[in-house]
Amino acid sequence: MKAESLMLLTMLLPLAGAMGIVITRRWPNVREAVTLITASTVAVLVVMIANRFVSGEVFSLLVAEPLPGIQIAFKIESLGMLFALVAGLLWIVTSIYSIGYMRGHNESNQTRFYASFAIAIACTLGLAFSDNLFTLFLFYELLTLSTYPLVTHAGNDDARRGGRTYLGILLGTSIGLFLLGILVTWIVAGTVTFTAGGVLKGKLDPAWAGLLYALFLFGIGKAALMPFHRWLPAAMVAPTPVSALLHAVAVVKAGVFTLLKVTTYIFGGEYILSNDVTGILVWVAAATILLASLVAMTKDNLKARLAYSTVSQLSYIALGAMLASKSALIGAAMHIVMHAFSKITLFFAAGAIYVAAHKKLVSELDGLGRAMPITFAAFLIGSVSIIGLPPFGGMWSKWYLGLGAAETGQLILLGTLMVSSLLNIAYLLPIPIRGFFSKPTSGKHYTEIKEAPKTILLAMTITSLACIVLFFYPDPFYQLAAKAAGGH
Amino acid sequence: MIVKHLSLLLVMLPLAAAPIVAVLPRGRLPWVVGLIVASSCAILASTQLSMVLQSGVISYELGGWAPPWGIEYRIDAVNAFFALLVSIIAAITLPYALLSVEKEIPEHQIPLFYSAFLLCFAGLLGITQTGDIFNVFVFLEISSLSSYALISLGKQRQALTSAYQYLIMGTIGATFYLIGVGLLYSQTGTLNMADMAALLPQVTELRTVHTGFAFILIGIALKLALFPLHLWLPNAYTYAPTVVTVFLAATATKVAVYVMLRILFTIFPDGFVASTPTGDLFILLGITGIIVASIYAIYQTDIKRLLAYSSVAQIGYMVLGIGFASATGLMASMIHLFNHALMKGALFMAVGAIIYRLGICRMDNIQGLGKQMPWTFAAITIAGLSLVGVPGTAGFISKWYLVSAALEQQAWVSVAAILIGSLLAVVYIGKIIESLYFKPVSETNTTVKEAPLFLLLPTWVLVVANIYFGLNTELTVGVAEHAAQVMGVVAK
Numbered sequence: 001m002k003a004e005s006l007m008l009l010t011m012l013l014p015l016a017g018a019m020g021i022v023i024t025r026r027w028p029n030v031r032e033a034v035t036l037i038t039a040s041t042v043a044v045l046v047v048m049i050a051n052r053f054v055s056g057e058v059f060s061l062l063v064a065e066p067l068p069g070i071q072i073a074f075k076i077e078s079l080g081m082l083f084a085l086v087a088g089l090l091w092i093v094t095s096i097y098s099i100g101y102m103r104g105h106n107e108s109n110q111t112r113f114y115a116s117f118a119i120a121i122a123c124t125l126g127l128a129f130s131d132n133l134f135t136l137f138l139f140y141e142l143l144t145l146s147t148y149p150l151v152t153h154a155g156n157d158d159a160r161r162g163g164r165t166y167l168g169i170l171l172g173t174s175i176g177l178f179l180l181g182i183l184v185t186w187i188v189a190g191t192v193t194f195t196a197g198g199v200l201k202g203k204l205d206p207a208w209a210g211l212l213y214a215l216f217l218f219g220i221g222k223a224a225l226m227p228f229h230r231w232l233p234a235a236m237v238a239p240t241p242v243s244a245l246l247h248a249v250a251v252v253k254a255g256v257f258t259l260l261k262v263t264t265y266i267f268g269g270e271y272i273l274s275n276d277v278t279g280i281l282v283w284v285a286a287a288t289i290l291l292a293s294l295v296a297m298t299k300d301n302l303k304a305r306l307a308y309s310t311v312s313q314l315s316y317i318a319l320g321a322m323l324a325s326k327s328a329l330i331g332a333a334m335h336i337v338m339h340a341f342s343k344i345t346l347f348f349a350a351g352a353i354y355v356a357a358h359k360k361l362v363s364e365l366d367g368l369g370r371a372m373p374i375t376f377a378a379f380l381i382g383s384v385s386i387i388g389l390p391p392f393g394g395m396w397s398k399w400y401l402g403l404g405a406a407e408t409g410q411l412i413l414l415g416t417l418m419v420s421s422l423l424n425i426a427y428l429l430p431i432p433i434r435g436f437f438s439k440p441t442s443g444k445h446y447t448e449i450k451e452a453p454k455t456i457l458l459a460m461t462i463t464s465l466a467c468i469v470l471f472f473y474p475d476p477f478y479q480l481a482a483k484a485a486g487g488h
Numbered sequence: 489m490i491v492k493h494l495s496l497l498l499v500m501l502p503l504a505a506a507p508i509v510a511v512l513p514r515g516r517l518p519w520v521v522g523l524i525v526a527s528s529c530a531i532l533a534s535t536q537l538s539m540v541l542q543s544g545v546i547s548y549e550l551g552g553w554a555p556p557w558g559i560e561y562r563i564d565a566v567n568a569f570f571a572l573l574v575s576i577i578a579a580i581t582l583p584y585a586l587l588s589v590e591k592e593i594p595e596h597q598i599p600l601f602y603s604a605f606l607l608c609f610a611g612l613l614g615i616t617q618t619g620d621i622f623n624v625f626v627f628l629e630i631s632s633l634s635s636y637a638l639i640s641l642g643k644q645r646q647a648l649t650s651a652y653q654y655l656i657m658g659t660i661g662a663t664f665y666l667i668g669v670g671l672l673y674s675q676t677g678t679l680n681m682a683d684m685a686a687l688l689p690q691v692t693e694l695r696t697v698h699t700g701f702a703f704i705l706i707g708i709a710l711k712l713a714l715f716p717l718h719l720w721l722p723n724a725y726t727y728a729p730t731v732v733t734v735f736l737a738a739t740a741t742k743v744a745v746y747v748m749l750r751i752l753f754t755i756f757p758d759g760f761v762a763s764t765p766t767g768d769l770f771i772l773l774g775i776t777g778i779i780v781a782s783i784y785a786i787y788q789t790d791i792k793r794l795l796a797y798s799s800v801a802q803i804g805y806m807v808l809g810i811g812f813a814s815a816t817g818l819m820a821s822m823i824h825l826f827n828h829a830l831m832k833g834a835l836f837m838a839v840g841a842i843i844y845r846l847g848i849c850r851m852d853n854i855q856g857l858g859k860q861m862p863w864t865f866a867a868i869t870i871a872g873l874s875l876v877g878v879p880g881t882a883g884f885i886s887k888w889y890l891v892s893a894a895l896e897q898q899a900w901v902s903v904a905a906i907l908i909g910s911l912l913a914v915v916y917i918g919k920i921i922e923s924l925y926f927k928p929v930s931e932t933n934t935t936v937k938e939a940p941l942f943l944l945l946p947t948w949v950l951v952v953a954n955i956y957f958g959l960n961t962e963l964t965v966g967v968a969e970h971a972a973q974v975m976g977v978v979a980k
Contacts, residue, residue: 064959066885072959138879145873152926160926164918171914175877176907183891 003052004061007074007129010045010088013038014122018115025111032099035114039092042121046088053081054479060131069191072138075131077194078483079264082333083257084128085477086340087250091121093459094245097348100455101241104355112149113239117246119146124250128257133182133192133266136258137174140222143254144170150242151235158237165234170221173228177219184212185266194261198268206275209267213277213322216262217284222255223318224311226288233307240351243303248310248343253336256317260332263321264484269329273408278322285322286416288315293423300361302350305427306343312420313339313386319413320401326485328404333481334474335397338385341470342394345382345463346428349375352452352460362431369435371446374457376435381464383428388421393470396478494539495548495561498532498571499617499627501525502610510603514595516586518602523582525606529575529613537568541970547619555619556680562619565970569822570616570746573829577738578609580833584946585731588840592643592729601641605735607634612743621669621755622679624747625662628711631743632658635736639728650723657710657720664707671700681755689757698764704751705766712744714807715777718800725796730840733792737799737836738829745806745825752810753818753975762813770811775905777804782912786919791839791849794916795832798875801909802828805890808902812893815972820889822968827874827882827957834871834950838864841939841947851919856929858921861938865924867951872917874954877910882957885964 001009017038024030053059053076060075076084098117102110123143130136144167152163186192189199204212221228235247263272272278292312299305313335320332352375353359357368369376385392388399398417405414440446451457470477505525509518540546540563548561563571585605593601611631615624636658640651673679675696676687691697706717713721721741725733752761761767778801785797802824809821841864842857843849858865874881887910894902938944957964 066959066961067888067965070888134879141878142880145878155926160922164922167914167918171876172911175910175914179887180891180903180907183888183895187892187895 003057003059006045006049006052007059007061007076010042010049010084011074011122011125011129013042013045014118014125018118018122021111021115021118028110031111031114035095035099035118036092038118039095042125043088043092046084049076050081050085050476053078059129070134070186071132071193072135073131073193074126074129074135075194076129077265078480079257079260079333080128080130082477082480082484083253083336084125085480086253086337087121087124087128090245090249090340090344090463093462094241094344096455097244097351097459098241100453100459101239101351101355104453104456105239107153107239109153109155113153116146116149117242120150120246120250124254127254130194132194133185133262136261137179137182140178140254140258141171141174143251144174144222147242147246147251150246151238153239153242154237162234162237166231169228169231173219173221177215178221179219181212181215181219184215192266194265196265198264198266198271200267201271206277209271209275209277210279210281213267213272214281216259217281217318217322220255220258220262222251223259224252224255224314225284225318226291226311229288229292229311232311233304236303236307240303240347240354243307244344244347244351247307248347249340252310252314253340256314256321256332257336259318260321260329260336260484263324264329269324269326269485272322272324278324282319282322282410282413285315285319286413288312289319289416289420290423293420293427297423297427300363302353302360302362302365302431303347305362306346306350309386309424309427310343313343316397316401316417316420320404323404323408323410323413325404325407327400327407329485330478330481331397331400331402331404333484334400334477337477338393338397338470341463341466342382342385342392345378345460345467346386348456348460348463349379349382352456355456356452357446357449362434364441365431366434366438367440368446368449369432369437371449372435372451374451375460376432378460378464379435380432381467383424383432385467386428387424391471392467393474394467395471396474491535491539493548494532494536495546495563495617496550498529498536498575499610499614501529501532502606502613506603506606506610509606510599512599514598518599519582519586519589522585522602522606523579526575526578526582526609529609530572530579533568533572533575536563537565537572537967540565540568541967556678556683559623560619560680560682561617562682563617564974565967566746566749566974567616569826569967569971570743571613573742573826574609574612574616574739577735577829577833580946580949581731581735581738584734584837584840584943587940587942588730588844591844592731593641597641601638601729604634604637605732607631608638608735612739615743616746619681620679621672621681621684625666625669628662628665628747631740632662632711635732635740638732638736639724641732642727642729644727646723647727650720650727654720654724657717661707661710664703664710666707668700668702668704668707671696671703675700681750685755685757688755688760692757692760701751701756701760701764705748708744708748708751712741712748712807713800713803715773715781715800715804718777718781718803721800722793722796725799726790726793730836730843734833734836734840737795738833741799741803742825742829745803745810745821748810749818749821749975767811767813770807771899771902774804774808774811775902777801777807778905778909779912782909782916785916786912788916789851791851791854791920792836794920795835795839798913798916799828799832801912802832802875805886805906805909808906809890809893812897812899812902814893814896816889816896817893818972818975819965819968820886820893822971823889823961823964824886826964827886827954830882830950830953830957831871831874834867834947834954835875837943837947837950838867838871841943844939844943845936846933851923853930853933855923855927855933856925857933857936858924860929860933860936863944863948864939867944867947868924869921870951871954872921874958876913876917880955880958882954882964884958885961
């Protein structure tokens with residue numbers, strides 16, 4: 001198939017899937033089959049594209065030009081390829097998981113759920129393949145809107161309140177700051193196309209560059225930098241599969257991905273380094289890393305704790321972007337992948353606990369590990385990977401991030417990363433430890449609680465194994481990350 | 489023959505049809521005639537626009553009297569654009585009108601309704617076509633008087649008081665305009681716009697001319713509901729029959745903006761407007777209007793009134809664009825007024841569909857209707873997103889140009905106001921959507937069905953247009969660019 005059609009097909013397929021899901025709404029089994037077939041086809045297509053991309057094929061496509069110079073255009077480069085791979089591969093796993101979760105939990109409005117999910121994936125892929133800031137912004141906003149019905153799935157007052165915060169912060173920052181940043185870029189540089197080495201060099205007085213970067217940094221609310229992180233914990237009212245794929249992978253990674261794109265292809269690593277654009281701003285990321293970890297420690301609600309952990313981990317990527325040295329950018333890009341696989345495992349486990357034992361609080365988990373060994377083992381693997389210990393994938397990204405901090409002489413930041421790893425241990429490890437070693441609060445062992453449905457276990461096993469595989473075999477992702485960081 | 493008299497025909501057709509419709513028997517015949525007239529006008533207007541874009545200005549001498557003595561219709565890209573906007577909206581509104589009018593207006597008044605509608609339509613077209621500033625006044629009165637009548641046909645009793653309120657305010661506006669025209673005439677001795685534009689530079693020092701300018705400005709500002717002269721608008725839009733609201737919201741204020749553009753950029757010489765504080769005043773009032781009216785919109789419980797306040801805010805954007813007095817600013821205004829006609833038209837039509845089913849459209853009545861009226865709900869959502877300015881919709885194009893125009897002049901306060909206005913729009917549109925989507929349906933509404941196709945189709949034509957003009961801006965941006973050239977605004 002021609003490169004352009006293959007790329008277009010990959011983006012349109014989830015939309016077609018969404019339509020199929022709506023049409024087959026009366027037959028739940030057929031509907032779920034549609035989801036699974038679409039998701040696996042997308043996964044295959046993404047891998048195919050990746051293979052052909054690595055062998056040097058060019059994927060680019062101009063769809064429309066609404067304004068002179070402002071195009072809706074797609075072009076695959078290594079960073080986008082990496083992100084699309086993560087989203088495409090994890091969608092199928094999450095779909096398998098969702099079926100067990102949604103049925104095990106007797107959720108209502110499942111058709112709307114699966115359809116919105118597919119649309120959100122289409123938006124994510126569109127965002128990953130965008131060739132310019134305008135196209136990216138288009139899909140960025142569509143992603144916010146298409147995930148709104150998912151966040152508010154429960155339809156109760158809590159969900160509505162969460163949905164308000166979600167939309168309010170994400171639309172607010174994107175319209176108020178991000179759009180402004182795009183417009184300023186357009187007026188200053190005369191282009192918003194992602195260009196290797198950046199487009200601002202020689203056109204923007206370095207004195208203003210920091211301000212423009214701040215517009216992007218805070219405007220890309222999906223990256224959840226403090227103080228615009230509140231939407232992420234608020235989004236936890238959604239069903240767990242949504243939290244797992246969208247609020248640990250697709251949506252939040254769309255944020256940091258955008259930030260990385262802006263850093264490498266609008267500003268350019270060199271421009272940032274030589275003009276010290278992000279001098280003060282790195283501290284925002286550093287502060288978010290530590291503060292969010294501290295908040296996570298105080299949260300007893302498991303999903304809330306994971307949400308704050310995500311906020312903290314996202315800032316690793318933002319930090320890597322702002323350090324802008326080669327290793328730091330590699331680390332940031334790798335962390336998109338590694339954190340995705342680890343965090344989705346944690347969310348899967350949290351959802352499994354909720355479905356099987358109806359427990360939401362960390363303090364209720366004592367002794368549950370013996371009743372649900374697979375779930376807690378998966379949680380342990382995910383946690384250790386996030387902490388960044390071998391033999392798990394999470395180690396690589398922390399390694400390169402640390403290297404980046406050391407290279408640029410930012411020893412305090414290096415220290416921040418280390419302290420944060422300790423904090424990760426402090427808020428994540430107690431959970432499996434309680435599960436396996438503490439006695440249940442009632443004093444009796446759980447006998448009536450069993451592991452969650454099989455599809456849930458299957459999905460969880462796949463992602464935890466992936467965490468291990470990625471330690472020994474990070475190469476495909478490393479190649480893409482290195483290519484992006486090199487700028488060529 | 490038709491081509492030669494096309495510009496006149498465009499006005500004469502609805503004007504002549506109006507009295508005929510009034511005496512037609514009850515039933516659907518008046519509607520049929522109205523629909524035929526409006527569609528023919530839409531075809532004529534698009535022909536006119538393509539002629540102007542190809543071969544330049546059309547000048548038509550009314551009754552064969554040469555200008556500046558006789559009345560001249562002088563059509564350039566700007567007029568042609570507005571005439572097209574007005575007639576297309578009329579042609580889309582009329583199919584919608586059939587059921588909506590039958591529901592909201594007593595049967596014996598229906599022929600009169602369509603008659604008044606056509607008069608109003610003729611008046612608005614007349615304003616856009618004519619090249620004579622006194623003639624503008626005449627058509628302004630034709631359209632205004634008929635719209636007072638149209639508004640007063642609303643079902644609720646408040647329709648009468650709001651029509652009266654509009655009558656008083658509108659008459660003051662028209663009178664101010666007339667006084668201004670009189671003062672200018674006393675100094676230049678001409679009423680022809682082109683002629684006046686040629687003569688005015690010699691007399692710009694005179695205080696009479698300045699006074700005339702001020703009178704005209706205020707008069708038109710009242711007509712276009714520029715904040716804080718907007719007080720008539722929310723009531724008029726709320727209590728008028730739905731069709732009237734749709735039509736007026738999409739056209740009447742836009743035509744007033746057109747007159748404003750003519751006065752500022754065609755008639756008065758370069759430098760004159762800049763020597764007055766008009767630009768700053770417009771920017772100031774535009775910003776205040778955007779913020780204050782948007783905040784008012786948030787607190788409304790009647791959805792028509794909410795959208796009416798939103799209209800006042802949107803007018804703020806248009807005025808802001810004019811205030812920048814740059815090519816980009818002018819383009820932004822022109823583009824926004826076209827796009828706003830699309831989004832407000834769609835929104836009022838969708839709200840009208842709910843009114844068709846419920847007879848009312850308040851926040852607490854529409855709860856949970858999203859499930860029962862999915863197409864109407866989707867229309868409100870998409871048009872609402874366009875109003876917010878989400879990329880991929882027409883509203884985004886408007887915002888893009890507006891913010892660009894503001895950034896060009898480094899007017900940071902305006903930039904902030906535009907963006908804050910968008911955020912406030914998120915809030916008030918969000919309120920409507922939340923109410924439709926989340927809250928449980930009240931018991932009386934459980935049997936409500938989706939609106940009939942006759943209402944949905946025109947609504948969706950506008951909804952699709954909102955997306956189309958967000959992706960393809962050849963018409964809007966192209967014409968706006970052309971218009972900026974015609975108006976002689978220098979690109980900065």
